[in-house]
Amino acid sequence: MEKPQPELEQEKDPEAEAAARPLLTDLYQITMALAYWRAGRAREPAEFELFFRRCPFGSSFTLAAGLRDCMRFLRAFRLRPADVKYLASVLPPDTDPAFFEHLQGLDCSAVTIRAQPEGTLAFAHVPLLCVSGPLLLVQLLETPLLCLINYASLVATNAARLRLIAGPKKRLLEMGLRRAQGPDGGLTASTYSYLGGFDSSSNVLAGQLRGVPVAGTLAHSFVTSFSGYAQSQVLMLAPASGQGPPKDLSILTESWLGKVCEYLGLRAEETHLGERAAFVAYALAFPQAFQGLLDSYSVMRSGLPNFLAVALALAELGYRAAGVRLDSGDLLQQAQEIRSIFRKCASHFQVPWLEAVSIAVSNNIDERVLDQLAHKDSEVDLIGIGTNVVTCPLQPSLGCVYKLVSVRGQPCRKLTEDSEKQTLPGSKAAYRLYNGEGAPILDLLQLEEEPPPQAGQELRVWPLDVSGGDCRGQTLTPVSLEPLLRVYFHQGQMCEPIPSLAESRALAQKSLSCLSSAQKRLENPEPYQVALSEKLHALLGSVARSSQEGP
Amino acid sequence: MEKPQPELEQEKDPEAEAAARPLLTDLYQITMALAYWRAGRAREPAEFELFFRRCPFGSSFTLAAGLRDCMRFLRAFRLRPADVKYLASVLPPDTDPAFFEHLQGLDCSAVTIRAQPEGTLAFAHVPLLCVSGPLLLVQLLETPLLCLINYASLVATNAARLRLIAGPKKRLLEMGLRRAQGPDGGLTASTYSYLGGFDSSSNVLAGQLRGVPVAGTLAHSFVTSFSGYAQSQVLMLAPASGQGPPKDLSILTESWLGKVCEYLGLRAEETHLGERAAFVAYALAFPQAFQGLLDSYSVMRSGLPNFLAVALALAELGYRAAGVRLDSGDLLQQAQEIRSIFRKCASHFQVPWLEAVSIAVSNNIDERVLDQLAHKDSEVDLIGIGTNVVTCPLQPSLGCVYKLVSVRGQPCRKLTEDSEKQTLPGSKAAYRLYNGEGAPILDLLQLEEEPPPQAGQELRVWPLDVSGGDCRGQTLTPVSLEPLLRVYFHQGQMCEPIPSLAESRALAQKSLSCLSSAQKRLENPEPYQVALSEKLHALLGSVARSSQEGP
Structure with missing residues (x-):
């Protein structure tokens, strides 16, 4: 999810008017x-x-x-x-x-x-x-x-500098608000890292006050807050076309999970039900923009098959999943493996868009790591950088x-x-x-x-x-x-x-x-x-x- | 100048009320x-x-x-x-x-x-x-x-950490506002570096909103803005006691300059008149709290004799100078030399307080330099730290x-x-x-x-x-x-x-x-x-x- 915004409200908001008080001296x-x-x-x-x-x-x-x-x-x-x-x-x-x-x-x-x-x-x-x-x-x-x-x-x-390293195609998301020097440090960082060449920021206030395009996925807490489908009061989703009756997304997902695990040679028992229920809940809220955070439990044995099951269930209802995010481990290597599995599944399950699902990565990415992630063979699409853009640790x-x-x-x-x-x-x-x-x-x-x-x-x-x-x-x-x-x-x-x-x-x-x-x-x-x-x-x-x- | 302040206005000020807006997320x-x-x-x-x-x-x-x-x-x-x-x-x-x-x-x-x-x-x-x-x-x-x-x-x-290095006696002034992450980064830095053990901050807003004791001296621009006494419309100063007629501080200063230079073996022609006029102007505004910034031209050949001339002129009127500041060069070494000259002059001119005039230093002081400045034989009294406290460059x-x-x-x-x-x-x-x-x-x-x-x-x-x-x-x-x-x-x-x-x-x-x-x-x-x-x-x-x- 990434939305360009007009410079909304900037003039109307009195707090936005004075950038600093005279006694800030x-x-x-x-x-x-x-x-x-x-x-x-x-x-x-x-x-x-x-x-x-x-x-x-x-x-x-x-x-x-x-x-x-x-x-x-x-x-x-x-x-x-x-x-x-x-x-x-x-x-x-x-x-x-x-x-x-x-x-x-x-x-x-x-x-x-x-x-x-x-x-x-x-x-x-x-x-x-x-x-x-x-x-x-x-x-x-x-x-x-x-x-x-x-x-x-x-x-x-x-x-x-980070944009020069990333090259023109990789999308760069600034997400350093929590590591900035207080509220205004965060707002300034989001505003000016966009000016310097980032594509978007996670900082909602920077979107509201400065018109910076905002973007975001979901956090581990969302995933770990679910233990199963029973927690969700709503599980029905209407097809994207508007034609036909709503279906229970959890039932579709469970059915796709079996097929995915069988095709990939994984054990469905090793996937985490709570994680899958969280993905289903997120998909129900954002059927047009479903994203999965893969590393709350095990990326390859749980996060990825769970994501694929939900993505394929959505596909059955005529929707396209938007992306996955990785926040730990060897990001480059995992992105390669995930892309290769996306490709295999896209072909096997005849869902062509699946091979191009966006892969986003984060986790203390600095210039050196970015350089690897920006390599021409890298399968990473979007790179989230927090601390290392906001705090400028090199100087x-x-x-x-x-x-x-x-x-x-x-x-x-x-x-x-x-x-x-x-x-x-x-x-x-x-x-x-x-x-x-x-x-x-x-x-x-x-x-x-x-x-x-x-x-x-x-x-x-x-x-x-x-x-x-x-x-x-x-x-x-x-x-x-x-x-x-x-x-x-x-x-x-x-x-x-x-x-x-x-x-x-x-x-x-x-x-x-x-x-x-x-x-x-x-x-x-x-x-x-x-x-x-x-x-x-x-x-x-x-x-x-x-x-x-x-x- | 360092003044403890009650936590003024904190509750009255609406801007001070909300530390962050809900959309700062x-x-x-x-x-x-x-x-x-x-x-x-x-x-x-x-x-x-x-x-x-x-x-x-x-x-x-x-x-x-x-x-x-x-x-x-x-x-x-x-x-x-x-x-x-x-x-x-x-x-x-x-x-x-x-x-x-x-x-x-x-x-x-x-x-x-x-x-x-x-x-x-x-x-x-x-x-x-x-x-x-x-x-x-x-x-x-x-x-x-x-x-x-x-x-x-x-x-x-x-x-x-900086307080642990400095020991309990050296005074630590936070002065990093200009290097912080925007206005609020500066306010946060001033507030919490005080909490962590600093004595005061240069940040006036932190004084107003948070009750942090504020302190300050003068900048090079003040010194370099003067070229001579003719720029000052006021040169007369009444004695501290209130007894007796005001005297022209520039005349007193010029007369003391000769004695100081003669005693220290310096050439009065090498001292900078503009710098001296700036010191006189500052002394006229703050006769009870006169401070000199010594390194706009040459510390030993101009800043120091000019400071001494003004300080002795003030002494003649019953005032005590408060301090000097150094912002370049070998701070520890210069502080030793200056203290030794203060001692000599205190004794020679019979102005005992002169030997205890506060020596303040600044200029990108980090933990390593602070460790030297805090040495038991150091003659430094007050240490101003900006970038290295505010930006936390070590991490x-x-x-x-x-x-x-x-x-x-x-x-x-x-x-x-x-x-x-x-x-x-x-x-x-x-x-x-x-x-x-x-x-x-x-x-x-x-x-x-x-x-x-x-x-x-x-x-x-x-x-x-x-x-x-x-x-x-x-x-x-x-x-x-x-x-x-x-x-x-x-x-x-x-x-x-x-x-x-x-x-x-x-x-x-x-x-x-x-x-x-x-x-x-x-x-x-x-x-x-x-x-x-x-x-x-x-x-x-x-x-x-x-x-x-x-x-």
Whole structure:
């Protein structure tokens, strides 16, 4: 069962509106706010950039994600009186009440956001978000924006890796809600693993609020809750055609069980009656979409013959079974055996659709296991991944940062002795330059005031080295290019709609297809280059020198 | 700055009331619900157990946590019409409308929860939660309850490990909000890392909603946003005593800078004026709680002398500086150097409190680095940990499961061929047995109907082996014992208040102190034993046999 859903109710639901509350922030944002305000600097125009320093999981790329949640957060941003009262309780008792009035009046009507669209491939040091507005306010936004972008981009990238491994045909189901960091972690994971390339999620709320296609089967508890047919009050099922009287599905099933066991050389006494009764109950509820979970007792001696008996009983009434699921053991090997038995039975019992019944697998599947399950000879159709997509165990955080790049139009820079933590000063523009084959050559960072690069025109650029420093200049001539940062939010107004989740998902797959296979490789990929314009490179030098020389 | 807070507003805030929405569940819960309902089994009395199979991180223990969120979830559990409408859109179009009426009428008034109190040490296979009620409903609760318990217990346990490493004196600040799985992941992390033994969190919302003490300093952006004093509109500060005229703190600071640099043999020209102006601005906002972030430019040549200049200027006005923070480089080594300079200056400038100014450190601190920072000669006072507490990188999910143990009073069991995934049948009671020294000997699982074990009376028990199987019986005589599962929620009513977060935090520390040091060891600890009663052990054998023999 897998149903695409329109983005239902998203706008109607007040809980869905605010992605995070304003106080979901670090206390130091509040203490700094007070200090900015005391210094009379609250309204100074400032710009921050949100970026990461290294792509996660050793990949050459990151998928930009989380922007839709940032927009919901910014539009609803407003401190309630209770919030301000709470802040007063943690600040010094003699804090000027006018500061709290200032906080109470804050909203995002003076904030502008430029961002890379969701689903864009993003690279180190190229801003995902440029946030400009009054210094005090855009400082306050740091933590919630990081919180909304960091994990969304991480899990989308993780999902994209899993999709690359699985190839385009295997269906991938995200089912990690129970292992996520609480309710919202689960919702975020489901939303952005779909954006990254999964087909569906088990998370019903993600279906309701975000339009993610939802899918599901049944659990062992359902199977083990049955001990026999006597527990079911209903056993009659009408034929699919609507023609003819209803029949007792348990009687049909018992009769088919004998035939199945005889044909496969199994002992009917070894099959579990409770399991079969559970399958019959599920089939009665979903005659058009019957699925069996095969491993509550013994897959080959009980689950499989029971499934076949019910499937053939359904076939007799004109229905088609939908699938089976395995949740333990050697999944690949069992899928081969099951497919081979499906084929034999399809032919022997003359039920052709039986050979193509979907085989779904789950059980702590990681990249390595997925690689086996995605092998060209694999008979697995659908792969459910929970923990290993949701928790991103290879690297459970992306490490985006939010750094001040200008105040009052003057470039700022952090010049710590840890060179990797140094930042690039100034308000920037970013372009992706392409070669004649439509493949991206590099991302170019330049100052926002510079004229954009031109297609067909030679440029001198300064590639960033891995440590965030710079190396020697080079020249190149892009055949085409695109600006990476779009103005989504201007002075408090949305000025471009956020594409639907499905559109961003399609963009992600399209962008990935432009990378070379060496760049897409999951281990030791060829790095993607990011470079500075001549002018930005020069500014970097001058800000560094002026600091070394002292003020 | 670190302020303990009462649990403010928790009850008043509607958003804080429902910990999760009913649709935050896996779709298969809904499909199973329909199948149970169709079979006429929706209201059959059933019991599920929520437990884990292995303690996380290689620890011998887990801290039970998340119960308070489960209670909030259960009390508010109710499907809204829009929820039911959404479910109708993903179920077959011919689904009986009476099923949706049944869903619409669901609440937890027939649900009973027995649970281990928050902050209890919990061990493998001993239920954290026993959930009984109507089969359809308690099945539906699976995913949200797992979601609320799994991560809460994981992060509390992770925090407890970090507290064991840090020892009782170092202050631990959780600051991982920006690296959490979205807003709620951050809130959950802050709440339960406090429960696990941290002192405070940077997360303001956790302070507001959960009463977690909040703490914070300042960020590099604040420092780099200043280039000089001209940016500040206010520079005057009144003496702490209130006696005497305000003085210009920038003038005092400049004068102290000369003395500091002269005494320490530093060049005043190498100090960064913007950094100093930022410190002055912060000091003007927080004269009683001035803190300096030292590594925006150069710790030893700029951050430290600038901090000292401002601190001594404040001292002249009768204030005491609160602390410094380091966020890069060799934290331990720098803390030693800074402390030694604080001592020299305290003595030279006759400002005794200066030598005890708090040194806070952060920068991707993990267990290994924390172990160094907690060394007895370490001069570090406060340690901020973000990613490594929040994301639990050593094991990012706990793997709690939720298994059906009885229906209509009959024990159920999953008997998969994967022996580790087999479950223990029947509704159970659990006791912790203690020896004469008050140390726990083992946790005993028995059937709920059995009489409780008695102190001083010999018992025959069957220890579980690591794989979840059982081994040979043994006898023992507990000197004292306590029941582990308490009825918190009975037929829809809270029947015991959930202790405050601070009380649960204290319980966790007390429980940990009862473990032997071999059991508390973080690597290769001595395992803690869990055993079955004679009767439960016998039931296990009989359920296994009856299944092998077939129905």
